[in-house]
Amino acid sequence: MIDLLILVAVVLGIIAVSKLISILGTVSAVKGENSYNVTDKENRTQARLMPVFLIVYFAFIIWQVVSWGDRVLPVSASEHGAIIDELMNITWIIIIPVFIFTHILLFYFAWKYAYDKNRKAQFFAHSNKLEMVWTAIPALVLLILILYGLSIWNDVMEPVSADEEPIEIELYARQFDWTARYPGIDGKFGEASVRMIEGVNFLGLDSTDKESWDDKYVKAEFHLPVNRPVQFYMRAQDVIHSAYMPHFRAQMNCVPGMITRFNFIPTKTTAEMREITGDEEFNYYLLCNKICGAAHYNMKMEIIVESEEDFNKWLSEQNEFLAVEGNSKDNSSEELSVPESDSTQTINEEEEQLSLVEKVN
Amino acid sequence: MSATHQDNDFLFKYIFSTDHKMIAKQFFLTGSIMGLIGMLMSTIFRLQLGYPGESFAFLEPILGSWAPDGVLTPDKYLALVTLHGTIMVFFLLTAGLSGTFSNLLIPLQLGARDMASGFMNMLSYWFFFLSSCVMIASIFVEGGPASGGWTIYPPLSALPEAIPGSGMGMTLWIISMALFIVSSLLGSLNYIVTVFNLRTKGMTMTRMPLTIWAFLITAVLGVLSFPVLFSAVLLLFFDRSFGTSFYLSDIYIAGQALEVDGGSPVLYEHLFWFLGHPEVYIILLPALGITSEVIATNSRKPIFGYRAMIGSILAIAFISFLVWGHHMFVTGMNPFLGAVFTFTTLLVAIPSAVKVFNYLTTLWKGNIKFTPAMLFAIGLVSTFITGGLTGIILGDSALDINVHDTYFVVGHFHIVMGLSGTFGMISGIYHWFPKMFGRMMDKNLGFLHFWTTIVAAYGVFFPMHFLGLAGVPRRYYANTEFPMFNEMYDINELITVFAIIAAVGQIFFIFNIFYSMFKGPKAPQNPWRSTTLEWTTPVEHLHGNWPGELPEVYRWAYDYSKVDENGDFVGGDDFTPQTVPLREGEEDLSH
Structure with missing residues (x-):
């Protein structure tokens, strides 16, 4: 591919140089014909290129749709996501014909009305009727889109009520990893603040607050039960991050100094999604989608959606904050020990990131 | 004004000129050089995106420690992305575009002897020149230039601990932008005063060409919005240097909790986008004005719906102040505000549609001369439609949730703002080059330039929509860390190839400019x-x-x-x- 690139560059370079020489030639030799007035013949050539370009442009788009169409995100894995996708499809249905129609007009007119010295352009300066038409029609179409879009927006952003028994999860972002915290048996998150961050307590949980004792937190991957509302609370420790879960059509920034929220209902387990996509390795991801520093591109967490049963089992295997804090005090270890089933993987990743940061510096 | 002694003095004729035509040329050259630097930066980071981690030996001698062993480092990748955005948006498409054509055309098309204040006009250029120098100088300081994206959101931009570019480089970025804003205000005030006061006899407001209308409203936008950016970066400066916390709160970084409390980064986002959105139209309106003029002239027809065109410029300008929140749907802003901004945002589509249909009707039954300027004007109509339509998706808050900050956005704004802005500017250069330099540009090079540029430009930006719909975030150093992006490598490679073709294609243009400037045939009167x-x-x-x-x-x-x-x-x-x-x-x- 590199070779091809160099080839393209060289070919273009040669064309450029040869062109230059030819101009130098014409300018000095033929003083009679100037190099700026477009001749009728050239004008016709350019006019013919108009529909050619239109066809090439459309063909390029169709080629992209055919060859990359299956690479866009698979069917939504959340309840509201399906509704958003529907709005997206309707918007495409409106946009694409407008795109095709206006482009055909643009390049057709350009070709059709190319200069002809035997023809006069029509002096046509304004028409209130026409202008009303193309003000009113877009206005009407947009009004419908706005109303439809807003009703969906309001539904999506509506917080989950306690009656729906949501799973509550705090997503904690810092350079350059994610942590997910579950409230534990009491169903309440303990107080936390960056001012209480110390040693193993990297989330800054308040160890004097009883509600924090049973909190559980995990890195590298977190689990969600299928078909149950999840209420996320986002927190950031250092700079703005953004919790982006594209398969669930979910995104919310994590902003230092405030807690942001998002909620959704996962509707497809990881196993189901693997079947739908035909990809055995498929996984849901949480990405960082707000520039946050050198390793921004590598700030991720896997999301496992599973049955409520499996979820409960998994959650029960995770350590409580008190246990983590206690252990670390017993061993008087200053190092981060990560309370998580698959801890070796996490530590490896952390080392990777540390080495990356060192490399960067 | 004593014009005679100025004519004979090299220093005052070429350097400290107060003549609007010379200042236009100064803006044109400085802006174009900045634009060239911005474009070269983009080809370098496109190499990394197309061939992540691959070694390009030629990069090492150019970039030194930024690319050890020929591989760009992650934080310098971000530095390049940041400067590319800053330079293209502000230095090329704001100062380069408005500075060149407002200066050149406002007095000439209105029948004025010069700008209202030639001295202010000169100051405007020199502030811009200084600002450009400071921005370029920031590349060479310790820690590198600003690296937090062209929007420089704090806390990333406020804390040197967060990214090396937020040290000295960021300070210089702020100083450069402050100078830039001074330049922009001096220029804009001058444009406004000139349009209102120095029109020749008989030149009523409704006899002015649409270029002048566009430049006038652009200047008004600049005067109303740039001071807000100034306050935004001033407060950021305080946060960085004097320990205030306008934008900072509850931060733990580099092993310690900072003594900052009560600020909010969202405040910065509001202030930034209050400029940032009108800025899009500060770029677009002059380009559309130039296009109106070029299309009418070369179709040998009056522009269709002159009054509707003025109306839509005014409508777009007014609405552009009410839509900034559409950049912030998922920042944690109150969802009700999101709903309001969706409503106002989609309204912009109405005057935009009017403009497009008026262009189409102008072409209809015309007698079209395909000069290079006309080709780029037609190209602009195409990019304005293509990029404008995807804006309907991004402006809809519910849809924005999932494409926000992905490559879908990158594709959208590069087409609607980047390409339309540059196409308008290039069209203007081909059209008014004879007025600037008294010589004609070569048409054949112009044809080659147009066709390589439009093909390569769509080749770069159209595929980005597919990346975005696949969930690929922008500002990622590489897409290698997520298995879900593994199959995207060939799209990225294709984009990079087209980016290089587009960059190489500009050689036709650059050569044409310099060759014609000195050796081109003498321009006829009209x-x-x-x-x-x-x-x-x-x-x-x-x-x-x-x-x-x-x-x-x-x-x-x-x-x-x-x-x-x-x-x-x-x-x-x-x-x-x-x-x-x-x-x-x-x-x-x-x-």
């Missing part, structure tokens, strides 16, 4: 057979623009192919200059 006043001035520049009396204007700027009751052209030719008096009984289209 090469495109235009109606407007700038073509009544002598080809050789002189102070005060017109040797004798100022011309008087009797009609609007668009009497192309106007026929009398017998079906003959008014005045015997397919264009009737604005200086030709109305015949008895002839309809004046400006009233």
Whole structure:
């Protein structure tokens, strides 16, 4: 591919140089014909290129749709996501014909009305009727889109009520990893603040607050039960991050100094999604989608959606904050020990990131 | 003003000139050089995106420690992305575009001797020049230039611990932008005053060419929005240097909790986008104004719906102040506000649609001359449609949730703002080059330039929509860390190849400019057979623009192919200059 690139560059370079020489030639030799007035013949050539370009442009788009169409995100894995996708499809249905129609007009007119010295352009300066038409029609179409879009927006952003028994999860972002915290048996998150961050307590949980004792937190991957509302609370420790879960059509920034929220209902387990996509390795991801520093591109967490049963089992295997804090005090270890089933993987990743940061510096 | 001694003095003629035509050329050259640097930066980071981690030996001697072993480092990748954005948006498409054409055309098309204040105009350029120097200098300081994205959101931009570029480089970024804003304000105020006060006899507001309308409203946008950016970066400066916390709260970084409390980064986002969105139209409106002029001239037809065009410029300008929140749907802003901003945002589509249909109707039954300027103007209509339509998706808050900050956005704004802005600017250069330099550009190089540029440009930006719909975030150093992006590598490679072709294609343009500047054939009085006043001035520049009396204007700027009751052209030719008096009984289209 590199070779091809160099080839393209060289070919273009040669064309450029040869062109230059030819101009130098014409300018000095033929003083009679100037190099700026477009001749009728050239004008016709350019006019013919108009529909050619239109066809090439459309063909390029169709080629992209055919060859990359299956690479866009698979069917939504959340309840509201399906509704958003529907709005997206309707918007495409409106946009694409407008795109095709206006482009055909643009390049057709350009070709059709190319200069002809035997023809006069029509002096046509304004028409209130026409202008009303193309003000009113877009206005009407947009009004419908706005109303439809807003009703969906309001539904999506509506917080989950306690009656729906949501799973509550705090997503904690810092350079350059994610942590997910579950409230534990009491169903309440303990107080936390960056001012209480110390040693193993990297989330800054308040160890004097009883509600924090049973909190559980995990890195590298977190689990969600299928078909149950999840209420996320986002927190950031250092700079703005953004919790982006594209398969669930979910995104919310994590902003230092405030807690942001998002909620959704996962509707497809990881196993189901693997079947739908035909990809055995498929996984849901949480990405960082707000520039946050050198390793921004590598700030991720896997999301496992599973049955409520499996979820409960998994959650029960995770350590409580008190246990983590206690252990670390017993061993008087200053190092981060990560309370998580698959801890070796996490530590490896952390080392990777540390080495990356060192490399960067 | 003593014009005589200035003419003979090299220093005052070429350097500290107060002549609007020379200042326009200064803006043009400085802006274009900045644009070239911005474009080269993009090809370097495109290499990394197309071939992540691959070693390009030639990068090491150019970039030094930024690319050890020929591989760009992650934080310098972000530095390049940040500077590319800053340079293209502000230095090329704001100062380069408005600075060149507002300066050149406002006095010439209005029939004025010069700008209202030649001295302020000179200061405007020199502040811009200083600002450019500081921005370029920031590349060489320790820690590198600003690296937090062109939007420089704090806390990333406020804390040197967060990214090396937020040290000295960020300070220089802020200083550079402060100078830039001073330059922009001096220029804009001058443009506004000139348009309102120095129109020649008979040049009523509704006889002004659409270029002038566009420049005027652009200047108003600049005056109203740039000061807000100034306050935003000033507060950021305080946070960085004096320990205030306007934007900072509850931060733990580099092993310690900072003594900051009560600020909010969202405040910065509001202030930034209050400029940031009108800024899009500060770029677009001049480009659209130039296009209106070029399309009418080369279709040999009046621009269709002159008044509707003015109306839509005004409507777009007004609405542009009410839509900034659509950049912030997922920042944690109150969802109700999101709903309001969705409503106002989608309203922009209405005047935009009017403009597109008016362009199409102008072409209809025209008699089209495909000069290079005309080709780029047609290209602009295409990019304006393509990029504008995806804006309907991004402006809809519910849809924005999932494409926000992905490559879908990158594709969208590069097409609608980047390409439309540059196409408008390039079109203007081909069209008014004879007025700037007294010589003609080569048409064949122009044709080559257009076709390589439009093909390569769509090749770069169209595929980005697919990346975005696959969830690929912007500002990622590489897409190698997520298995879900593994199959995207060939799309990225294709984009990179087209980016290189696009960059190489600009050689045609650059060569054409420099060659024609010195060796091009001498320009005739009115090469495109235009109606407007700038073509009544002598080809050789002189102070005060017109040797004798100022011309008087009797009609609007668009009497192309106007026929009398017998079906003959008014005045015997397919264009009737604005200086030709109305015949008895002839309809004046400006009233």
